[in-house]
Amino acid sequence: MAKLQKSIDKRNALVKATIELVNNNGFHATPMSKIAKMANVSPATIYLYFENKQDLVNQTYIDVKAEYTNYAFADFDPNMPIEEGFEMIWKRIADFKLNECEHAMFLAQCDNTPMIDEESRQEGIKHLQPLLDLWERGKKEGVIKPLSDYILYAYAINPLSFLMMTQKRGSFTLDKAHLEEAYQSAWSSIKTCL
Amino acid sequence: MAKLQKSIDKRNALVKATIELVNNNGFHATPMSKIAKMANVSPATIYLYFENKQDLVNQTYIDVKAEYTNYAFADFDPNMPIEEGFEMIWKRIADFKLNECEHAMFLAQCDNTPMIDEESRQEGIKHLQPLLDLWERGKKEGVIKPLSDYILYAYAINPLSFLMMTQKRGSFTLDKAHLEEAYQSAWSSIKTCL
DNA sequence: ATAGCAAAAATGAACGTTCATTCTTTTTTT
DNA sequence: AAAAAAAGAATGAACGTTCATTTTTGCTAT
Numbered sequence: 180m181a182k183l184q185k186s187i188d189k190r191n192a193l194v195k196a197t198i199e200l201v202n203n204n205g206f207h208a209t210p211m212s213k214i215a216k217m218a219n220v221s222p223a224t225i226y227l228y229f230e231n232k233q234d235l236v237n238q239t240y241i242d243v244k245a246e247y248t249n250y251a252f253a254d255f256d257p258n259m260p261i262e263e264g265f266e267m268i269w270k271r272i273a274d275f276k277l278n279e280c281e282h283a284m285f286l287a288q289c290d291n292t293p294m295i296d297e298e299s300r301q302e303g304i305k306h307l308q309p310l311l312d313l314w315e316r317g318k319k320e321g322v323i324k325p326l327s328d329y330i331l332y333a334y335a336i337n338p339l340s341f342l343m344m345t346q347k348r349g350s351f352t353l354d355k356a357h358l359e360e361a362y363q364s365a366w367s368s369i370k371t372c373l
Numbered sequence: 374m375a376k377l378q379k380s381i382d383k384r385n386a387l388v389k390a391t392i393e394l395v396n397n398n399g400f401h402a403t404p405m406s407k408i409a410k411m412a413n414v415s416p417a418t419i420y421l422y423f424e425n426k427q428d429l430v431n432q433t434y435i436d437v438k439a440e441y442t443n444y445a446f447a448d449f450d451p452n453m454p455i456e457e458g459f460e461m462i463w464k465r466i467a468d469f470k471l472n473e474c475e476h477a478m479f480l481a482q483c484d485n486t487p488m489i490d491e492e493s494r495q496e497g498i499k500h501l502q503p504l505l506d507l508w509e510r511g512k513k514e515g516v517i518k519p520l521s522d523y524i525l526y527a528y529a530i531n532p533l534s535f536l537m538m539t540q541k542r543g544s545f546t547l548d549k550a551h552l553e554e555a556y557q558s559a560w561s562s563i564k565t566c567l
Numbered sequence: 568a569t570a571g572c573a574a575a576a577a578t579g580a581a582c583g584t585t586c587a588t589t590c591t592t593t594t595t596t597t
Numbered sequence: 598a599a600a601a602a603a604a605g606a607a608t609g610a611a612c613g614t615t616c617a618t619t620t621t622t623g624c625t626a627t
Contacts, residue, residue, distance in 0.1 A: 186602090205486050207401025211587060221604045223589075232587065291485035291538065292399050326554055329539050333532035334558045338524075341531040344485065345523050360520055364528045368562040380576085405613060415578045417615075426613065569627085576621070585612080595602070 190228050192218040197239045198285045206236060206294040237299040240289050243282050248306035250275045255309060261317040262366070265335075268310055269365055272336060273358060276343040283343050310336075314369075324371055334368040384422050386412040391433045392479045400430060400488040431493040434483045437476050442500035444469045449503060455511040456560070459529075462504055463559055466530060467552060470537040477537050504530075508563075518565055528562040 196217035200209040211232055215222040229235040251271045255264060276283040289295045295303075314331055317323030323331070342361065346353050353361070390411035394403040405426055409416040423429040445465045449458060470477040483489045489497075508525055511517030517525070536555065540547050547555070 189603095203487060205399075205401055205488055207399060210585075212585095222587085223605075224603055226588070227602065287485045291481050293397060294399055324554075324558075326558075327545060327551065329536060329545050330532075330551065330555055330558065333535040333539075333555070334528065334562065337532055337535040338527035341527040342523060345527075351521060351523050357521065357524065360518075361524055361527070364518075364520075364524065364562045367566075368528065368558045372561075383577095404611075406611090416613085417579075418577055420614070421576065569625105571626090572624085574622085574624100576619105578617100578619070580616090580618100582615075583613100586610090588608085588610105590607075591605095593602105593604070595600105597598100597600080 186228075189218070189220060189224070193220065193225060193228060193235065194239045194242055197235060198243065198281060201236070201239075201288065202281060202284050205288075206292070233296065236289075236294060237296050240286070240295050240299055241302055243285055244303035245306060246279075246282065247272075247275055247286060250279070252309050257309065257312065261313065261320060261322045262370070264313050265317070265366065265369075266362065268313070269335065269362055270358075273339055273361070276339045277346065277353060277358075280343060280347055283340070284347060287340050287344060321371060323369055326369070331369050335365045338365065380422075383412070383414060383418070387414065387419060387422060387429065388433045388436055391429060392437065392475060395430070395433075395482065396475060396478050399482070400486070427490065430483075430488060431490050434480070434489050434493055435496055437479055438497035439500060440473075440476065441466075441469055441480060444473070446503050451503065451506065455507065455514060455516045456564070458507050459511070459560065459563075460556065462507070463529065463556055464552075467533055467555070470533045471540065471547060471552075474537060474541055477534070478541060481534050481538060515565060517563055520563070525563050529559045532559065 193214060196214045197209070200213055200217065211225055212222050214235075215225055225235065229238060251268055253271065255267055255271075257264075259267070289300075311328050314323055314328060318325050338361065342353055345351060387408060390408045391403070394407055394411065405419055406416050408429075409419055419429065423432060445462055447465060449462055449465075451458075453461070483494075505522050508517055508522060512519050532555065536547055539545060
């Protein structure tokens with residue numbers, strides 16, 4: 180057990196180092212040797228935990244994506260009223276993107292470059308299902324506009340990625356009031372006008 | 374003159390090859406030798422036109438960004454009514470992102486990775502001023518919500534990047550009707566409710 | 568017009584470095 | 598003491614960049 184524990188710690192340290200180095204330098208400008216050094220491990224040890232560099236980054240992606248959606252849906256209950264459920268999910272996602280900034284940036288980089296294998300990308304998408312189900316229900320109840328899920332996501336959720344990125348670049352800071360404004364914009368872009 | 378022309382052609386070929394290869398492989402997985410080959414040029418020739426690889430990608434970014442904003446503002450006149458001006462710009466941007474998909478994808482990759490120097494990034498942002506001016510005027514006239522430019526951009530423009538990317542990945546296609554829906558979502562997220 | 572030439576542009580091969588990965592040995596665990 | 602885990606050094610390939618040469622260009626004198 181101490182054995183296994185130690186292994187998991189080492190794996191986590193490797194994943195953590197990957198996120199930090201890839202964020203700052205990009206995937207291909209991040210040598211395995213640096214990842215090893217940051218994780219206090221020999222380069223050769225990485226290959227006990229991961230097949231190769233591609234596998235390391237794929238697994239890191241899936242890990243972070245799972246953490247992201249777990250965080251997003253933590254307090255969510257599929258039986259909630261639509262608007263309440265959406266607000267809860269939206270605000271958890273906002274929390275994640277603005278507080279777990281490193282992780283959110285890593286995902287943004289993965290989602291906008293060819294660095295992740297298609298298979299792992301698909302794997303990562305699955306976790307979003309509860310939100311899509313909520314929208315489905317919302318459309319049936321006439322509370323959510325009858326738009327494609329992609330358009331709903333583009334307007335309701337994706338803007339947070341952009342705001343996270345500009346905040347990270349230091350161009351501006353998103354305070355509590357901004358966040359409420361942003362939520363209102365998100366909701367008003369997908370709710371049906373009554 | 375024939376001389377200079379030839380040089381410009383070669384530079385353009387190099388920029389074009391850079392865009393295509395970086396889109397498919399990412400910056401650091403794109404060797405200078407491949408860029409040279411695609412542009413029908415010797416690797417050494419690249420260094421007659423660009424200082425080094427970083428300079429090549431920086432200049433490519435600025436080129437594409439300028440093309441993007443020129444396209445966006447081509448028919449725009451700063452004296453137009455707010456809504457008309459916004460619709461015109463929005464639809465031109467949509468056109469660009471969906472038709473000049475390769476170029477839009479390249480920008481997305483640059484904007485979500487550390488591959489571009491901060492200086493070139495700043496250079497690229499300047500070109501967006503006419504849209505910010507329009508929003509400024511819109512806020513004064515009470516037509517546009519009094520939100521930070523970043524939030525306005527996040528909801529009005531940035532969703533198009535996401536839709537472009539999902540379309541490129543083949544997950545779904547944005548037809549004429551979708552586009553009109555998307556425009557309505559964009560406008561309704563930034564206009565003041567009357 | 569054109570032959571000849573200096574400068575500019577372009578080239579392919581070569582250099583030195585860096586990287587992902589593997590191999591052999593050592594350390595730790597059971 | 599056997600097995601598993603970890604280490605550091607070694608390997609071979611690939612890369613960005615430069616170098617020595619060749620080719621092309623634009624001009625001048627005829």
